Amino acid sequence: MSSLFDRLFSGGRSASGTGSKEDAKSRLKILLVHDQVDLTPNQMNAMKAEILEVIARYCEVDREHVDVRLEKADNGISVVSSVPVRRVTTRAVEAT
Amino acid sequence: MSECIVVTSGKGGVGKTTTTANLGVALALLGKKVVVVDADIGLRNLDVILGLENRIVYDLVHVIEGECRLRQALIKDKRVDTLFLLPAAQTRDKNAVSPEAMRTLVAQLKADFDYVIIDCPAGIEQGFKNAIAGADRAIIVVTPEVSSIRDADRIIGLVEAAELPEPQLIVNRFRAKMVKRGDMMNKDDILEILAIPLIGMVPDHEDVIVSANRGMPAVFDEKSIVGEAYRRIARRVNGEKDIPFVALEEPDTFWSVMKRWIGLAPSKEVAQ
Numbered sequence: 311m312s313s314l315f316d317r318l319f320s321g322g323r324s325a326s327g328t329g330s331k332e333d334a335k336s337r338l339k340i341l342l343v344h345d346q347v348d349l350t351p352n353q354m355n356a357m358k359a360e361i362l363e364v365i366a367r368y369c370e371v372d373r374e375h376v377d378v379r380l381e382k383a384d385n386g387i388s389v390v391s392s393v394p395v396r397r398v399t400t401r402a403v404e405a406t
Numbered sequence: 407m408s409e410c411i412v413v414t415s416g417k418g419g420v421g422k423t424t425t426t427a428n429l430g431v432a433l434a435l436l437g438k439k440v441v442v443v444d445a446d447i448g449l450r451n452l453d454v455i456l457g458l459e460n461r462i463v464y465d466l467v468h469v470i471e472g473e474c475r476l477r478q479a480l481i482k483d484k485r486v487d488t489l490f491l492l493p494a495a496q497t498r499d500k501n502a503v504s505p506e507a508m509r510t511l512v513a514q515l516k517a518d519f520d521y522v523i524i525d526c527p528a529g530i531e532q533g534f535k536n537a538i539a540g541a542d543r544a545i546i547v548v549t550p551e552v553s554s555i556r557d558a559d560r561i562i563g564l565v566e567a568a569e570l571p572e573p574q575l576i577v578n579r580f581r582a583k584m585v586k587r588g589d590m591m592n593k594d595d596i597l598e599i600l601a602i603p604l605i606g607m608v609p610d611h612e613d614v615i616v617s618a619n620r621g622m623p624a625v626f627d628e629k630s631i632v633g634e635a636y637r638r639i640a641r642r643v644n645g646e647k648d649i650p651f652v653a654l655e656e657p658d659t660f661w662s663v664m665k666r667w668i669g670l671a672p673s674k675e676v677a678q
Contacts, residue, residue: 329588334552335595341552342559342599 343380343387354378361391369395410512410522411643412445412541414565416557418528420549421578424614424623426525427455428633429545431625432640434489438520441480441490443512445537446527447503450494457621458483458491467495470507476514485626490519500532505539512540521643530564538565544573545605545643550580550591558600574605576639581610593651606639607651608632 349357358378365371372394381390413426423446430442444452447467453459464479469492476492483489492515495502515522526537538544544565548558558575565573577596584590597604613632617624624633625640635652642649 331585331588331591331595334591335599338552338555338599341556345556345560346563 408516412524414526415547416561427623428625428636434486439488440521441519443492443524444494448499465493465495467502508539576606578608579610608635
């Protein structure tokens with residue numbers, strides 16, 4: 311009954327709404343950066359792997375939660391990476 | 407001081423020609439001397455939207471190739487006597503025109519008119535390059551969709567590369583109802599992504615189709631909300647400040663009025 315009531319008084323749309331605009335926005339943000347940079351998904355993956363390789367020489371990396379992406383910054387485009395580290399290896403500590 | 411404005415978008419079908427026609431009429435109704443130029447060589451449509459298709463004798467390519475004088479190709483709109491159309495050629499292609507030829511043509515037109523408004527073809531190729539060659543500034547039309555905004559972003563880059571000033575944005579086919587339920591990007595979402603100044607919001611409305619059927623731009627209809635949106639855009643183009651946008655209010659439906667009447671909904675709010 312309440313759903314019929316809602317439908318009658320809201321022109322057929324659901325009360326909560328589907329909110330697909332957030333999908334549009336997040337897809338656009340990624341799209342626009344990649345349109346400018348022209349890196350293929352393969353190249354992105356290769357870059358990510360190489361970045362990880364370097365970091366892994368010094369730290370024990372939580373590979374499940376690595377995030378490397380391109381983002382629009384105020385003055386161009388940035389590579390933003392978040393690489394969680396389980397622990398810094400002894401070798402790295404010695405090197406400093 | 408006269409000015410040449412190119413109306414562009416990248417993506418096709420977002421309302422460039424409708425925008426050019428309505429903006430041209432609205433500026434002419436403000437008393438400005440206006441020429442609208444169809445730069446979509448081979449696919450002319452501005453004549454049809456303006457209802458002037460039966461009066462074409464010469465076109466832009468004839469002028470550029472010296473087959474007629476500029477004055478002979480200009481079609482005077484009988485409904486508002488400061489508006490003229492320079493039609494595109496229908497049987498030629500974009501290679502019949504060059505950026506240099508367009509620059510010369512625009513310079514000639516600017517000597518006689520307050521505003522030269524160019525309807526740019528879709529795409530980023532030769533036709534686009536021709537259309538922006540003589541322009542002093544660009545207006546970019548987008549619809550609130552991923553594909554349209556993506557193409558607009560590319561066009562903004564090309565406009566800046568052509569050393570035109572920062573372009574201005576018209577958001578077309580805006581649906582307040584969809585925005586309200588979160589299924590359409592609102593003006594702030596779009597501005598956050600494209601980061602150029604907004605000069606107009608045009609609601610998605612049947613008037614656009616009816617006016618295209620008749621060859622009578624919505625701006626001529628004083629009661630049309632689309633016409634009102636374009637009249638306000640024209641005033642902004644002409645330098646007026648602080649004119650509110652029309653497209654942000656949700657149109658009343660029978661139920662929304664009833665709901666408000668029996669106290670189930672707050673009084674009418676601005677949806678964005």
